[in-house]
Amino acid sequence: MAKYQVFYKKYPTFLEDGKLTIDEMHKSHVFVKNVEASSLEDVFAVMQGENWSPNGEARDLILKKGLHHTSMSIGDVIGLNNQYWEVAFIGFTELPKYLCIHCETPVYPEALRRENICYYEDGYCLNCSQEIKLRRSNRIYL
Numbered sequence: 001m002a003k004y005q006v007f008y009k010k011y012p013t014f015l016e017d018g019k020l021t022i023d024e025m026h027k028s029h030v031f032v033k034n035v036e037a038s039s040l041e042d043v044f045a046v047m048q049g050e051n052w053s054p055n056g057e058a059r060d061l062i063l064k065k066g067l068h069h070t071s072m073s074i075g076d077v078i079g080l081n082n083q084y085w086e087v088a089f090i091g092f093t094e095l096p097k098y099l100c101i102h103c104e105t106p107v108y109p110e111a112l113r114r115e116n117i118c119y120y121e122d123g124y125c126l127n128c129s130q131e132i133k134l135r136r137s138n139r140i141y142l
Contacts, residue, residue: 005079006032047072103128
C-alpha cells in the first residue's frame with residue numbers, strides 16, 4: 001500500500017485536458033485528500049462517492065474546497081512520489097512536467113524516459129525539432 005494524493009479539478013468538464021502539466025496543475029486543481037491504496041485503479045475506486053461518502057460525509061469538505069463533485073472523474077489527478085496521472089476516458093495519462101511552447105507537445109526530461117515515451121533528447125523537442133531551453137520560471141522556451 002502506498003499513500004496517494006488526490007486532486008480534483010476546480011471546474012470539471014469531465015474531459016481530458018491534454019495540456020495539463022505538473023507545474024500548472026495548482027491553477028486548475030485542488031488537493032482533496034491522501035488515500036492509502038495499492039494502485040491508481042484502487043484510488044479511483046476508493047474515491048467514488050458511494051465508497052468514501054455514501055451518506056454525504058464528504059459534502060462539507062467538497063464545499064469548503066470550492067469543488068463541485070464528490071466522485072473522482074475524468075480530468076482529476078492522482079499523485080505518488082512526485083509523479084502525477086490525470087484520469088483519462090480509459091485509464092490514466094501521466095502528466096509531463098512541461099509542454100514545448102512551440103508545438104505544445106509534452107516534454108519529459110531524459111531521466112524520466114519510460115516505456116519508449118520521450119519527447120526530449122539532446123536539448124531538442126522530438127516533435128518539432130526546436131531547441132528547448134529552461135528558464136528560471138521552469139517553463140520551456142524555444
